[in-house]
Amino acid sequence: MTRFCLFGAGRIGQIHGANVAASPRAELAYVVDVDAARAKALAARHGAKAVEAEAAFADPGVDAVIIASPTETHAPLIEAACAAGKAIFCEKPVDLSSARVQAVVKVVESAKALVLVAFNRRFDPNFAHLRGAIDEGRIGKVELVAITSRDPGLPPLDYLRGSGGLFRDMMIHDLDMARWLLGEEPTEVYAVGSCLVDPAVAQVGDVDTAAVTLKTRSGAIAQISNSRRAVYGYDQRIEVFGSGGMLRAGNMVENTVEIMNGDGATTARPLHFFLERYMAAYRHELEHFLDCVEHKKKPIVGIQDGMLALKLADACVESVKSGKAVKV
Amino acid sequence: MTRFCLFGAGRIGQIHGANVAASPRAELAYVVDVDAARAKALAARHGAKAVEAEAAFADPGVDAVIIASPTETHAPLIEAACAAGKAIFCEKPVDLSSARVQAVVKVVESAKALVLVAFNRRFDPNFAHLRGAIDEGRIGKVELVAITSRDPGLPPLDYLRGSGGLFRDMMIHDLDMARWLLGEEPTEVYAVGSCLVDPAVAQVGDVDTAAVTLKTRSGAIAQISNSRRAVYGYDQRIEVFGSGGMLRAGNMVENTVEIMNGDGATTARPLHFFLERYMAAYRHELEHFLDCVEHKKKPIVGIQDGMLALKLADACVESVKSGKAVKV
Amino acid sequence: MTRFCLFGAGRIGQIHGANVAASPRAELAYVVDVDAARAKALAARHGAKAVEAEAAFADPGVDAVIIASPTETHAPLIEAACAAGKAIFCEKPVDLSSARVQAVVKVVESAKALVLVAFNRRFDPNFAHLRGAIDEGRIGKVELVAITSRDPGLPPLDYLRGSGGLFRDMMIHDLDMARWLLGEEPTEVYAVGSCLVDPAVAQVGDVDTAAVTLKTRSGAIAQISNSRRAVYGYDQRIEVFGSGGMLRAGNMVENTVEIMNGDGATTARPLHFFLERYMAAYRHELEHFLDCVEHKKKPIVGIQDGMLALKLADACVESVKSGKAVKV
Amino acid sequence: MTRFCLFGAGRIGQIHGANVAASPRAELAYVVDVDAARAKALAARHGAKAVEAEAAFADPGVDAVIIASPTETHAPLIEAACAAGKAIFCEKPVDLSSARVQAVVKVVESAKALVLVAFNRRFDPNFAHLRGAIDEGRIGKVELVAITSRDPGLPPLDYLRGSGGLFRDMMIHDLDMARWLLGEEPTEVYAVGSCLVDPAVAQVGDVDTAAVTLKTRSGAIAQISNSRRAVYGYDQRIEVFGSGGMLRAGNMVENTVEIMNGDGATTARPLHFFLERYMAAYRHELEHFLDCVEHKKKPIVGIQDGMLALKLADACVESVKSGKAVKV
Numbered sequence A, B, C, D: 001m002t003r004f005c006l007f008g009a010g011r012i013g014q015i016h017g018a019n020v021a022a023s024p025r026a027e028l029a030y031v032v033d034v035d036a037a038r039a040k041a042l043a044a045r046h047g048a049k050a051v052e053a054e055a056a057f058a059d060p061g062v063d064a065v066i067i068a069s070p071t072e073t074h075a076p077l078i079e080a081a082c083a084a085g086k087a088i089f090c091e092k093p094v095d096l097s098s099a100r101v102q103a104v105v106k107v108v109e110s111a112k113a114l115v116l117v118a119f120n121r122r123f124d125p126n127f128a129h130l131r132g133a134i135d136e137g138r139i140g141k142v143e144l145v146a147i148t149s150r151d152p153g154l155p156p157l158d159y160l161r162g163s164g165g166l167f168r169d170m171m172i173h174d175l176d177m178a179r180w181l182l183g184e185e186p187t188e189v190y191a192v193g194s195c196l197v198d199p200a201v202a203q204v205g206d207v208d209t210a211a212v213t214l215k216t217r218s219g220a221i222a223q224i225s226n227s228r229r230a231v232y233g234y235d236q237r238i239e240v241f242g243s244g245g246m247l248r249a250g251n252m253v254e255n256t257v258e259i260m261n262g263d264g265a266t267t268a269r270p271l272h273f274f275l276e277r278y279m280a281a282y283r284h285e286l287e288h289f290l291d292c293v294e295h296k297k298k299p300i301v302g303i304q305d306g307m308l309a310l311k312l313a314d315a316c317v318e319s320v321k322s323g324k325a326v327k328v
Helices: A011-022 A036-045 A053-058 A071-084 A098-111 A125-135 A157-161 A171-182 A199-203 A279-295 A303-322 B011-022 B036-045 B053-058 B071-084 B098-111 B125-135 B157-161 B171-182 B199-203 B279-295 B303-322 C011-022 C036-045 C053-058 C071-084 C098-111 C125-135 C157-161 C171-182 C199-203 C279-295 C303-322 D011-022 D036-045 D053-058 D071-084 D098-111 D125-135 D157-161 D171-182 D199-203 D279-295 D303-322
Strands: A002-007 A026-032 A064-067 A087-091 A115-118 A142-150 A186-194 A209-216 A221-227 A235-242 A245-249 A257-261 A264-267 B002-007 B026-032 B064-067 B087-091 B115-118 B142-150 B186-194 B209-216 B221-227 B235-242 B245-249 B257-261 B264-267 C002-007 C026-032 C064-067 C087-091 C115-118 C142-150 C186-194 C209-216 C221-227 C235-242 C245-249 C257-261 C264-267 D002-007 D026-032 D064-067 D087-091 D115-118 D142-150 D186-194 D209-216 D221-227 D235-242 D245-249 D257-261 D264-267
Touching: A002 A011, A002 A053, A002 A279, A011 A026, A011 A036, A011 A064, A011 A279, A026 A036, A026 A053, A053 A071, A064 A071, A071 A087, A071 A098, A087 A279, A098 A303, A115 A279, A115 A303, A125 A171, A125 A235, A125 A245, A125 A279, A125 B257, A142 A171, A142 D142, A142 D209, A142 D221, A157 A199, A171 A186, A171 A209, A171 A221, A171 A235, A171 A303, A186 A303, A186 D186, A186 D209, A209 A303, A209 D142, A209 D186, A209 D209, A209 D221, A221 D142, A221 D209, A221 D221, A257 B125, B002 B011, B002 B053, B002 B279, B011 B026, B011 B036, B011 B064, B011 B279, B026 B036, B026 B053, B053 B071, B064 B071, B071 B087, B071 B098, B087 B279, B098 B303, B115 B279, B115 B303, B125 B171, B125 B235, B125 B245, B125 B279, B142 B171, B142 C142, B142 C209, B142 C221, B157 B199, B171 B186, B171 B209, B171 B221, B171 B235, B171 B303, B186 B303, B186 C186, B186 C209, B209 B303, B209 C142, B209 C186, B209 C209, B209 C221, B221 C142, B221 C209, B221 C221, C002 C011, C002 C053, C002 C279, C011 C026, C011 C036, C011 C064, C011 C279, C026 C036, C026 C053, C053 C071, C064 C071, C071 C087, C071 C098, C087 C279, C098 C303, C115 C279, C115 C303, C125 C171, C125 C235, C125 C245, C125 C279, C125 D257, C142 C171, C157 C199, C171 C186, C171 C209, C171 C221, C171 C235, C171 C303, C186 C303, C209 C303, C257 D125, D002 D011, D002 D053, D002 D279, D011 D026, D011 D036, D011 D064, D011 D279, D026 D036, D026 D053, D053 D071, D064 D071, D071 D087, D071 D098, D087 D279, D098 D303, D115 D279, D115 D303, D125 D171, D125 D235, D125 D245, D125 D279, D142 D171, D157 D199, D171 D186, D171 D209, D171 D221, D171 D235, D171 D303, D186 D303, D209 D303
Parallel strands: A002 A026, A002 A064, A064 A087, A087 A115, A142 A221, B002 B026, B002 B064, B064 B087, B087 B115, B142 B221, C002 C026, C002 C064, C064 C087, C087 C115, C142 C221, D002 D026, D002 D064, D064 D087, D087 D115, D142 D221
Antiparallel strands: A142 A235, A186 A209, A209 A221, A235 A245, A245 B257, A257 A264, A257 B245, A264 C264, B142 B235, B186 B209, B209 B221, B235 B245, B257 B264, B264 D264, C142 C235, C186 C209, C209 C221, C235 C245, C245 D257, C257 C264, C257 D245, D142 D235, D186 D209, D209 D221, D235 D245, D257 D264
C-alpha cells in the first residue's frame, strides 16, 4: 500500500485524490493546500487529513507525493520531496523556466528520486494503443507524425497571463507526444502563431492558433497544430505515417448514436474537455506510478522528458519571434 | 443516504456492490449470500457486514435491497422485501414462470412497493440518448425497430439448462428494448430459432440463434436477431426508423485507433462483454433507483415491464414450437 | 461485337441503351417502343434505328435483346426472342403471375435460350464484393442475413396499382439477394406488412412497410425490412453474419465531406435513388451478359431465379393474409 | 458544339480524349503526338484525325486545345494557341521555370485568351463540396488548413529527374489547394524535405517526403504533408478548421464493405491512384471548360493560378535549401 500526500486541492488535484482513494494499492494520507478549507473538504471526502507541507514531508509513513499545486510551487516541492526521500508524481510543467527545470533535474538526479512528470496523454488508452502498434512494427519506420490539438474555448485572460504562453502551456503536451511517437529527438523546430480567436490574446503577448514543424536527424517529420477554440469541442487526434502503413487515433465521442435525416448522418460531439477525455488516462497514470513505486522502476515519462518538452516549447517561441527555424 | 442490503455476491452482485459503495448517496450495509465466505469478502471490501437475510430485513435502517442472487430466489426475496417495506432493485428475470411473476406483481401492487427491474440496457447512455431523440421527435413516428444482439461465446451447457432458454434468458433484454422503443405493446409475435453454434444446445432443448418479429396494433414492426456466438465480440446495436428519419446506436469499441495498410483500414473490436459494455449502464441504473427512492418516484422499468417482457419471451417459445405467429 | 435490340425507351431502357452504346463490345442496332417518338429519340442518340418488334426479331444480325418495356410485355417478348434465337436480357419481374413465369421457364428451357434476369443488385460492386468474401470463407458458414431496403419516397398510386404490390415489386429484389447470400433455398416464409406512410396505399390493396423472415432447411435465417419512404434517401444495406465473422455493405454517399460543429459531425446522404446508386451495377450487369453471350456461359441470375424470387414474394403475400408462416 | 484538338496521346491525354468524345457538347477533331502511331490509335478510337500541330492550329473549325503533352511543350503550345485564337485547357505545370511561366502569362493576357490550368483537384466533387461549404459560411472564417497527399508508390527515377522535384511536380497540387481553401495568398513559406522512401531519390537531387507550412497576412495557416509512398494506397485528404467548425474530406474507397472478425472491423482501401480517384474530377473539369468556352466566362483556375502555385513551390525549394522561412 503506497501512502500519498497530495499537494493542491483544485480541479486536477481532486481528480488525482479521488483516483488514489479508489485504488486498492494506494491510500490518501494528507492533503496540502494554501486554501485550508479546500484542503479540509477534499481530505474529508477521502478519509485523509489536511496538514501543512512540513508535517507531510516529515512523516516517514508517506511514500509518495502528488504535486498538483500552482506551477510556481512545482520546483520547490520536487526539491523538498527529494530531500524527504518521497517518490514524486508532478503535474506538468515542472517550471516555466528551463534554467530552473535544469536545476531541478540535478537535484532529482543526485537524489536518485523516482519522478513521474504527468504528461497525461501518454497514458490515454487510445494513444497508448497506437504507440504499442508502432512498437510492434505494425507500420514500419515512423516517417510523418501529425498531431491536432484544439481546446473547446479560450481560457480567461488571467489564466493566459500566468500560463507561459500557448507553446509552454498547451502545445507542450503535443511536443511531448511528438517526441514519444517519433522515437527520436527533434533537431529542428519551426513555429508560426496567430491571434485569430480573440485580439485580447495578442495584448497579453500570446497567440491562440499555432502550427509547428519538427524534424529529426534521420529526417522524420512532425506537424502539430493548436487552436484555443474549436466550436465542436475538445479535438485530440493523432496520425502516424510509416513505411508500412498508418495509424490514427480519433476523438472519443459523447455517445454512439447516429441520426439520419435529410441533412445526412450526424454523430455525436467529442467528449467535452480534458477531464472527461482523459479520465481513463489519469487512472492509468496513477497505476503506472504505483507500479514504479512498488517495483522501483523508472517511469516512462520522467524529469528529463519534462525538460526536453520545455526546450522544444522555448524553441517554438524563439522561432515565432525570429521567423526562422531553430536548431535544438 | 440510502442504506442497502445486497443479495448475491457473484459477478453481477459485485458490480452493484461496488457501485453502491462508490455513490455518495448510498451505503452498503449488508451482504447476503449462501456462500458465506464470498459474502464476507465482498462485505469487507466495502465496509459492510455479511448477515443472514432475516437480519437484513429486520433492520429498520435498511432502506433498499438489491437482488442479484440466483433467479429462483428473486420472487421470494421480492415478496419478503415487500413485507419488510424495503425498496427493491431486482436483477432480471423476476422468475422464469409468468404465473409466478403474476403472483409477485400482485404482492408488489398491494404493498405499493417501489420496484426496479434491472433491464440494464435502458440505462446505457447510448440507448438512453437514442430513446431521448425519439421522445424529442427527431425521427417522427416510430415505424421499424431493428435490434441486433449477439454474445461473444456460448455459455456453459449447465448454465443453459437452468436459464429458461435463449428467449427468456437472452432475448428478454431485446424484447424489453423493443417494447420501450416501439412505445406501444406488441400484439403479434413470430419467432424462429436454430442450433447453428453447437448441436449440444439442441440436446438441452434450447436454440443458439434466433430471430423474432413483433407487430403492434398500429402496425409498427420490430425485428430482433440473437446469436450466442459472435467471433468478433459482444454485438449490441439498435436501429429505429421513423417517419422523419433514422437513429442508430452502434457498438462501443476498445479504442479509437485505426490502422491502415494494404488490407484496408482496421478499427478495434467491440468492448468484450456485458460487464465492460454496460459498465456505465449499471451506474446509471443505480442512480435512477436512488432518485426514485429519494423522491418516491416510479422507476422507468418496473415489475409490470418484467412480466410483459417474459410474456413476449413465452410467446416466442410457443411460436417456435408451433411455427405460427402468436397473438399476445 | 454483340448487336442489340432494346425494347422499351423509358427510364431504365435509356440506361441500358446508353450502356450498350458506350461498350466497345456492343452495338445498339434497334429500339422498339409503343411511343414511336420516344423510340426514335433514343435511337437517334445512339446511332440506332427505331423499328417494330417484328423487324428486329427477323434481322439475323441482331444477337441479343434487352427487355425494358412494361411488365406485361416481358413474358411474350421472352417467348418471341426464344423463337427468334436471340440472347435475352430481361428486366425484373418476368411476370407478376408465377403460373405465367412457369410457362416462360418451359419455353426458355426447351429453346435452351440464354436469359439473364436483371436483378441489378447482384452486380453492384459492393454487394458483389461482399458475396465474394463469403465465397472466400472470410466469415465461415452464413447464419443470419439482414437486408434493409428503403425507397426515398412513395411512388404514384397509379404505379402501385399495376405493380403487383410491395412484395412482388420492391421486396422481390431483397428476396433474390437473400437467396443469393444464404446460399440455400428458404423453406419457410413469414411476412408482416403495414400502411404507415400513406393510408391511400391500403386503399389500393397494398402495404408500404414490411418485414419478412426466411428460414432455410439447415436453419440459416434472413430478416428483410422495407419501407416505401425514407426521408434521408435511398437506403440499401446488407449484413451477413457467419460462424467466423460478419460482413456489412453500407450505403454509397453523395460525397466524403464531414462537417463538424456544435451539433456533432455530419456526413452526406446516400445517393438519391436506384439510377445513381446502381449506376455501376447496370454497367457490370451488361458486361456480364456480354461475357455470357461471347463465351456461351450461363448467367449468374437466370429465369429460374426470377421464378423462385416471385414464389417467395407470393408466399409473403399469403403470409400477410393468413398471419401464418408459409412453407415453400 | 466545341471542337477540340488534343495534344498528347499518353495516359492523361487518353482520359481527356475519352471525356471529350463522350460529352454531347464537344467533339474531338484532332490528335497530335510525336508518336504518330499513338496519335493515330487514339484518334481512331474517337473518330478524330491524327495531324501535325500546324494543321490543327490552322483549322478555323477548331475552337479549343487540350495540352496534355510533355511539360516542356506546354509553354510554346499555349503561345501558339494564343496566336491561333483557340481556347486553352492545359495540364499542369505550365512550365518548371517561373520566368518562363511569367512570359506565358504576358502572352495570354495580351491575347485575352481563355486558359484553364488543369489543377484537377478543384473539380473533385468532394473537394468542391467542401469548398462550397466554406463559401456558404458553414465553418466561419478559415483559420487552419491541413492537406495530406501521398502517392501509392515512388515513380521511376527517370520520371523524377525530369519532374522538377517533389515540390514542383507533386506538392504543387496541394499548394494550389491551400491557396484555394485559404482564400488568401500565403506570404510566408517554410518547407522541410527528407529522403525516407529510397536513398536513390537523394541522388537525383530530390526528396520523397516533405512538409510545408504556409501563413497568410491575416494569420491563417496551412500545413501540407507529402509522401511518395503510402503502402495502403493513394491518400488524398483535406481538413479545414474555421471559427465556426471544421470540414473534412476523406478518401474515396474501393467499396463500402466492412468485415468484422477477431481483428476488429476492416474497411476497404482508398481508390488506387489518380486516374481512379479523380475520374469524376476530369469530367467536371472538362464540363467547366466547356461552360467557359460557351459563355465566355473566366475559368475558376487560370494561368495566374498556375504561376502562383509554381512560385510557392519555388519558395519551398528555397526554404529546404536555406533552412529558413521564405517571404513571398
